[in-house]
Amino acid sequence: METRLIDVHDDAVCARAYDVIIASKGHERPWNEPPSLAETLVEWRHVDEAERMEMWAAHDGDELVGVATLWLPLSDNTTMTWTDVQVDPAHRRRGAGTALVERLLERAREEGRVTMVVDFLVPPESDGHGYRRFAERHGFHLSNTEIMRHLQLPVAEELLARHAEHARPRWEGVYRLETHVGGVPEHLQESLCAVMNQLAVDAPTGDIEFEEESLTPARYREYLDVASAQGRVRLTTVAVHEDSGDVVAYTDFMLPSGAPGIAWQWGTLVHRDHRGRRLGMALKVENLRRLQVDHPERQRVVTGNDDTNSWMVSINEDLGFRIVELCPAYQRSLA
Numbered sequence: 001m002e003t004r005l006i007d008v009h010d011d012a013v014c015a016r017a018y019d020v021i022i023a024s025k026g027h028e029r030p031w032n033e034p035p036s037l038a039e040t041l042v043e044w045r046h047v048d049e050a051e052r053m054e055m056w057a058a059h060d061g062d063e064l065v066g067v068a069t070l071w072l073p074l075s076d077n078t079t080m081t082w083t084d085v086q087v088d089p090a091h092r093r094r095g096a097g098t099a100l101v102e103r104l105l106e107r108a109r110e111e112g113r114v115t116m117v118v119d120f121l122v123p124p125e126s127d128g129h130g131y132r133r134f135a136e137r138h139g140f141h142l143s144n145t146e147i148m149r150h151l152q153l154p155v156a157e158e159l160l161a162r163h164a165e166h167a168r169p170r171w172e173g174v175y176r177l178e179t180h181v182g183g184v185p186e187h188l189q190e191s192l193c194a195v196m197n198q199l200a201v202d203a204p205t206g207d208i209e210f211e212e213e214s215l216t217p218a219r220y221r222e223y224l225d226v227a228s229a230q231g232r233v234r235l236t237t238v239a240v241h242e243d244s245g246d247v248v249a250y251t252d253f254m255l256p257s258g259a260p261g262i263a264w265q266w267g268t269l270v271h272r273d274h275r276g277r278r279l280g281m282a283l284k285v286e287n288l289r290r291l292q293v294d295h296p297e298r299q300r301v302v303t304g305n306d307d308t309n310s311w312m313v314s315i316n317e318d319l320g321f322r323i324v325e326l327c328p329a330y331q332r333s334l335a
């Protein structure tokens with residue numbers, strides 16, 4: 001088994017790598033709706049100053065049978081690496097996964113990193129699952145578990161109205177809610193980035209220690225450009241403090257262009273000074289309403305929450321989200 005760096009500008013290699021990743025992620029997961037090759041290529045080819053990405057392929061003879069991705073954050077969390085390892089189901093148990101993990105460990109050490117994190121999807125009852133055994137065999141330990149939930153759309157307007165009205169008296173007059181398509185306008189970007197940068201430190205993440213992130217308005221705009229080149233729609237509802245004019249809370253949907261039936265729930269965060277006013281529920285209801293009105297083709301929202309994040313989980317359960325699978329994160333020290 002040989003590993004080779006993937007040239008993200010090689011169309012043929014990228015197409016095969018994409019097929020391998022999709023086959024692996026779709027294995028025993030019939031609900032998987034992958035983004036298209038075209039939108040995936042935009043992401044692979046975008047050079048992000050804040051995070052370097054490299055992809056490695058495992059070759060069995062001439063055939064590309066597995067793909068591993070290494071993300072190296074460059075402006076925060078610079079001792080960490082995030083990784084993803086996917087092997088074509090038809091080619092498993094022949095050492096491709098191991099060859100890829102060994103290559104990533106070597107590369108991460110060369111880059112002076114001290115912690116490696118990998119996550120993957122398994123069924124809710126998955127003690128002793130093969131993917132867990134593979135991670136453990138390579139020296140990783142379970143650090144955190146996100147529970148993946150799906151919400152079937154449309155959610156009944158009566159339910160949304162009930163939750164919205166229950167929340168309203170606690171925030172009305174102090175904040176206003178605004179929904180924006182394709183990102184928030186420039187005058188809100190700085191305060192939105194400050195709130196978004198809290199997500200990594202405020203959301204529970206088990207024993208993985210994150211530093212605050214360092215998203216800037218310039219980089220936020222760059223990510224908006226990437227999403228628009230991908231044909232994706234981003235729907236963001238923010239709570240703006242009436243006195244300061246600052247964003248104090250947000251929630252984001254991303255609508256992939258190649259998977260027209262789903263919406264991904266991205267981050268949701270209420271700044272710690274503004275909690276306890278039911279802004280979380282108010283934002284989620286507003287964003288969902290806009291999603292349902294503007295995008296009736298979307299049949300499902302997919303979200304993941306840490307299993308200890310009872311505040312976010314109870315909002316999601318109230319809205320009708322149901323558990324589908326788990327996303328455990330495993331980490332290992334590279335010392």
Ligand SMILES: CC(C)(COP(=O)(O)OP(=O)(O)OC[C@H]1O[C@@H](n2cnc3c(N)ncnc32)[C@H](O)[C@@H]1OP(=O)(O)O)[C@@H](O)C(=O)NCCC(=O)NCCS
Nearest residue numbers: 085086087092093094095096097098120130131133134135
């Ligand atoms: C996990 C995954 C990457 C393994 O790839 P692979 O090429 O089959 O891995 P290897 O052949 O190198 O397996 C090495 C060892 O891991 C363990 N292992 C791997 N898959 C296993 C399974 N399904 N059940 C039990 N043990 C397993 C075994 O100890 C295996 O050694 P063995 O075959 O001599 O018993 C692959 O199943 C996959 O792509 N899964 C989906 C994505 C994922 O979970 N990625 C991250 C995992 S950390």
